[in-house]
Amino acid sequence: xxxxxxxxxxxxxxxxxxxxxxxxxxxxxxxxFWYRQDLGHGLRLIYYSAAADxxxxxxxxxxxxxxxxxxxxxxxxxxxxxxxxxxxxxxxxSPRVDLYGYTFGSGTRLTVV
Amino acid sequence: xxxxxxxxxxxxxxxxxxLVLNCSFTDSAIYNLQWFRQDPGKGLTSLLLIQSSQREQxxxxxxxxxxxxxxxxxxYIAASQxxxxxxxxxxxxxxxxxxxxxxxxxxxxxxxx
Numbered sequence: 001x002x003x004x005x006x007x008x009x010x011x012x013x014x015x016x017x018x019x020x021x022x023x024x025x026x027x028x029x030x031x032x033f034w035y036r037q038d039l040g041h042g043l044r045l046i047y048y049s050a051a052a053d054x055x056x057x058x059x060x061x062x063x064x065x066x067x068x069x070x071x072x073x074x075x076x077x078x079x080x081x082x083x084x085x086x087x088x089x090x091x092x093x094s095p096r097v098d099l100y101g102y103t104f105g106s107g108t109r110l111t112v113v
Numbered sequence: 114x115x116x117x118x119x120x121x122x123x124x125x126x127x128x129x130x131x132l133v134l135n136c137s138f139t140d141s142a143i144y145n146l147q148w149f150r151q152d153p154g155k156g157l158t159s160l161l162l163i164q165s166s167q168r169e170q171x172x173x174x175x176x177x178x179x180x181x182x183x184x185x186x187x188x189y190i191a192a193s194q195x196x197x198x199x200x201x202x203x204x205x206x207x208x209x210x211x212x213x214x215x216x217x218x219x220x221x222x223x224x225x226x
Binding site: 030033042043044045048050056058060090092097098100101102103104105106107 | 125129130136145147149154155156157159161162202204206212213214217218
């Protein structure tokens with residue numbers, strides 16, 4: 001299916017565990033992003049990537065790791081999950097951020113217990 | 114630091130009304146501004162993208178305007194329908210063409226049949 005897909009849709013994990021959220025897009029968009037959405041904070045950028053093998057920090061990168069070995073995939077790893085990382089995570093992509101809007105995935109609801 | 118505010122936070126209108134959603138930002142040095150729609154439990158859908166050099170953009174019943182000097186954008190929805198019920202978010206991209214969108218808190222719209 002064409003588009004941007006995130007998996008899993010829901011995830012419950014324990015404090016201290018490593019967890020990886022997956023993001024896959026079929027358009028070969030250059031730019032990909034990870035946001036988290038929390039009540040009271042809105043959407044905040046965690047990491048972004050301008051191309052394969054190029055990543056950069058956003059507003060709230062601490063505790064997260066990203067990689068982008070292939071253009072279509074942009075996984076987000078929580079190295080040692082904490083309760084404060086309970087959130088809804090959204091992946092997004094764009095072919096050119098100066099000319100086009102962003103396309104968002106449906107999100108992953110992560111609960112850390 | 115850029116701050117984006119959306120007022121009102123919630124709005125309820127009868128079907129058929131024309132309505133205006135507001136977005137204000139503190140730093141007028143923006144590259145572009147986007148309006149998104151978010152349905153409950155879903156990702157964001159890009160509605161309109163306005164470049165800093167543009168005054169407005171239109172898509173169907175939606176019209177977005179931008180007054181960069183005053184730090185304001187409005188989203189006009191004509192002849193509202195129950196299917197328009199959703200949360201509407203605006204986001205600005207910084208003038209230095211950085212990749213960190215700053216989102217407003219959103220306006221939750223309910224259109225009653």
